[in-house]
Amino acid sequence: MSFDSSSVLAVGTVAFDTIQTPFGSRERIVGGAGTYIGWSASTLGVRTGLVSVVGEDFAQEELNRMQNAGMLVEGIERKAGEKSFFWSGSYHMDMNGRDTLETELNVLADFKPVIPEEWKGAKWLMLGNIDPNLQASVLDQLEGRPELVVLDTMNFWMDIAMEPLKAVIARVDVLTINDEEARQLSGERSLMKAARCILNMGPRYLIIKKGEHGALLFHKGADGVEYFFCPALPLEEVVDPTGAGDSFAGGFIGHLASVGKTDFEAMKEAVVVGSALASFTCESFGTEGISSVDSGALNARLHQFRKMTRWEEQRVAVAL
Amino acid sequence: MSFDSSSVLAVGTVAFDTIQTPFGSRERIVGGAGTYIGWSASTLGVRTGLVSVVGEDFAQEELNRMQNAGMLVEGIERKAGEKSFFWSGSYHMDMNGRDTLETELNVLADFKPVIPEEWKGAKWLMLGNIDPNLQASVLDQLEGRPELVVLDTMNFWMDIAMEPLKAVIARVDVLTINDEEARQLSGERSLMKAARCILNMGPRYLIIKKGEHGALLFHKGADGVEYFFCPALPLEEVVDPTGAGDSFAGGFIGHLASVGKTDFEAMKEAVVVGSALASFTCESFGTEGISSVDSGALNARLHQFRKMTRWEEQRVAVAL
Numbered sequence: 001m002s003f004d005s006s007s008v009l010a011v012g013t014v015a016f017d018t019i020q021t022p023f024g025s026r027e028r029i030v031g032g033a034g035t036y037i038g039w040s041a042s043t044l045g046v047r048t049g050l051v052s053v054v055g056e057d058f059a060q061e062e063l064n065r066m067q068n069a070g071m072l073v074e075g076i077e078r079k080a081g082e083k084s085f086f087w088s089g090s091y092h093m094d095m096n097g098r099d100t101l102e103t104e105l106n107v108l109a110d111f112k113p114v115i116p117e118e119w120k121g122a123k124w125l126m127l128g129n130i131d132p133n134l135q136a137s138v139l140d141q142l143e144g145r146p147e148l149v150v151l152d153t154m155n156f157w158m159d160i161a162m163e164p165l166k167a168v169i170a171r172v173d174v175l176t177i178n179d180e181e182a183r184q185l186s187g188e189r190s191l192m193k194a195a196r197c198i199l200n201m202g203p204r205y206l207i208i209k210k211g212e213h214g215a216l217l218f219h220k221g222a223d224g225v226e227y228f229f230c231p232a233l234p235l236e237e238v239v240d241p242t243g244a245g246d247s248f249a250g251g252f253i254g255h256l257a258s259v260g261k262t263d264f265e266a267m268k269e270a271v272v273v274g275s276a277l278a279s280f281t282c283e284s285f286g287t288e289g290i291s292s293v294d295s296g297a298l299n300a301r302l303h304q305f306r307k308m309t310r311w312e313e314q315r316v317a318v319a320l
Numbered sequence: 321m322s323f324d325s326s327s328v329l330a331v332g333t334v335a336f337d338t339i340q341t342p343f344g345s346r347e348r349i350v351g352g353a354g355t356y357i358g359w360s361a362s363t364l365g366v367r368t369g370l371v372s373v374v375g376e377d378f379a380q381e382e383l384n385r386m387q388n389a390g391m392l393v394e395g396i397e398r399k400a401g402e403k404s405f406f407w408s409g410s411y412h413m414d415m416n417g418r419d420t421l422e423t424e425l426n427v428l429a430d431f432k433p434v435i436p437e438e439w440k441g442a443k444w445l446m447l448g449n450i451d452p453n454l455q456a457s458v459l460d461q462l463e464g465r466p467e468l469v470v471l472d473t474m475n476f477w478m479d480i481a482m483e484p485l486k487a488v489i490a491r492v493d494v495l496t497i498n499d500e501e502a503r504q505l506s507g508e509r510s511l512m513k514a515a516r517c518i519l520n521m522g523p524r525y526l527i528i529k530k531g532e533h534g535a536l537l538f539h540k541g542a543d544g545v546e547y548f549f550c551p552a553l554p555l556e557e558v559v560d561p562t563g564a565g566d567s568f569a570g571g572f573i574g575h576l577a578s579v580g581k582t583d584f585e586a587m588k589e590a591v592v593v594g595s596a597l598a599s600f601t602c603e604s605f606g607t608e609g610i611s612s613v614d615s616g617a618l619n620a621r622l623h624q625f626r627k628m629t630r631w632e633e634q635r636v637a638v639a640l
Contacts, residue, residue, distance in 0.1 A: 311550075
């Protein structure tokens with residue numbers, strides 16, 4: 001099992017989370033952006049080379065489990081005598097908002113991603129939400145430009161590192177952020193205007209993630225800005241949305257790596273695949289949902305997305 | 321020009337609004353649920369018989385304008401020496417929230433809808449957001465059961481008149497409310513569970529309006545609850561969302577009356593038509609947008625909705 005031209009290179013945290021939701025709580029379960037990205041891409045049969053760092057408290061057994069699912073974990077440094085990154089949060093009753101209760105950087109404090117030699121020709125790069133300077137350092141280490149670079153970030157970096165963030169955003173193909181972050185980054189209230197502004201910063205594609213309200217994909221096309229919308233699946237219960245955005249990202253880039261395309265049509269499909277995989281993550285705590293998806297369950301869910309968005313334009317236009 | 325089997329009977333306010341938004345303000349412009357419903361259905365060539373009440377301050381000229389656009393206004397009582405219903409509100413910067421600054425019931429205080437004799441056989445009934453006891457009194461006045469009854473309501477009536485509201489909801493086919501109202505009415509946090517609960521209260525269809533986040537249609541089918549999602553169009557600017565929900569409702573029932581169908585597929589299309597018409601209302605103050613839509617503009621917008629939601633399931637499934 002080795003890294004090849006359809007493998008995804010992903011940089012992101014591998015960590016522990018303590019989570020409280022209206023449905024219960026979990027103490028120190030495995031989480032982190034890199035973890036969710038890897039599990040999600042794995043459901044598509046796409047190999048992910050993970051670059052991250054953990055402490056001695058991160059069980060080798062868990063790394064073995066990830067490896068058995070198809071992830072390449074030799075890019076995850078395991079630091080003796082140190083502790084893994086830890087986040088603790090509590091979700092509000094409506095599951096849309098959450099409060100961070102505790103953040104311990106631990107090994108993340110002096111994390112410098114080092115890309116293994118044999119992964120430096122990666123064609124598919126997912127830069128998970130970390131310091132934009134580190135995201136840039138990953139691009140600097142590669143041999144040539146990947147076919148596709150997707151970057152995820154958040155308001156925290158806009159608050160404290162806007163200039164390095166804008167510098168790295170200028171170097172990527174796809175940016176994924178939420179609606180409030182799109183407004184903050186652009187200074188525009190209207191999402192259409194925000195999208196136009198952000199697409200002028202460098203990326204060809206912008207994905208605005210709206211949680212339970214779905215995801216908007218914007219594209220700088222020849223005739224101006226085009227867009228596509230994918231709803232979130234209405235779930236019986238959102239048990240734990242932690243990692244939903246990263247599962248989306250892993251499914252998104254995983255689909256593109258799997259089909260080997262980066263055109264607008266493929267991007268639309270990738271948004272649907274990402275949304276479908278995120279829905280599994282929301283249904284259980286931690287990685288429980290995403291780590292037990294098989295292709296039958298995924299195909300059935302993709303069909304649900306199709307049913308929920310399908311209507312016949314011809315029938316409507318005729319009626320006018 | 322007379323009321324026929326494809327005409328919509330609509331009961332709702334015809335009133336004055338004073339509106340403040342981040343884009344400016346308008347003083348005492350024509351508004352009201354009935355007004356927006358009528359204008360919206362008119363764009364589809366569907367005649368709407370409006371049942372409402374106004375004061376002497378409501379210009380006959382404005383009623384003439386509505387009549388010229390295809391609305392039947394003889395069901396609008398004009399009370400000498402009295403003033404029209406008046407609402408004043410201010411929208412927040414994000415345009416999703418708003419504060420009511422003033423409400424003067426005026427003629428609405430003792431409004432008792434009286435359905436003109438020749439409209440009592442209506443097949444398509446839109447009960448705009450008024451006191452649920454008055455909505456019930458409209459149903460009581462009709463000769464037989466319309467083919468379709470759509471009811472719009474709001475949290476205000478859930479707070480002060482939940483029992484009469486539930487009683488009239490049990491008598492309709494389609495209920496339209498927003499997501500918070502669906503949660504309040506059902507006592508369920510999950511929209512899926514809320515929908516299932518509400519569909520057990522009587523209606524065959526439930527539409528959950530989520531403003532800029534689109535609309536969800538739920539249907540009690542033979543195999544359980546089915547659903548359909550239509551996004552809202554991302555607009556350059558939401559200038560004034562007042563009346564968007566009523567424009568949606570007018571377009572929704574107008575489309576169904578126009579095609580003469582009430583099956584799930586027709587409902588989906590009606591949700592798209594309603595969403596498209598609501599987008600015109602949001603682009604200008606008051607009825608300015610909705611009153612100047614022609615079929616070319618509407619068809620072009622419906623095509624935008626199609627483009628924004630279209631993806632090929634086959635291509636995704638094959639990739640797995």
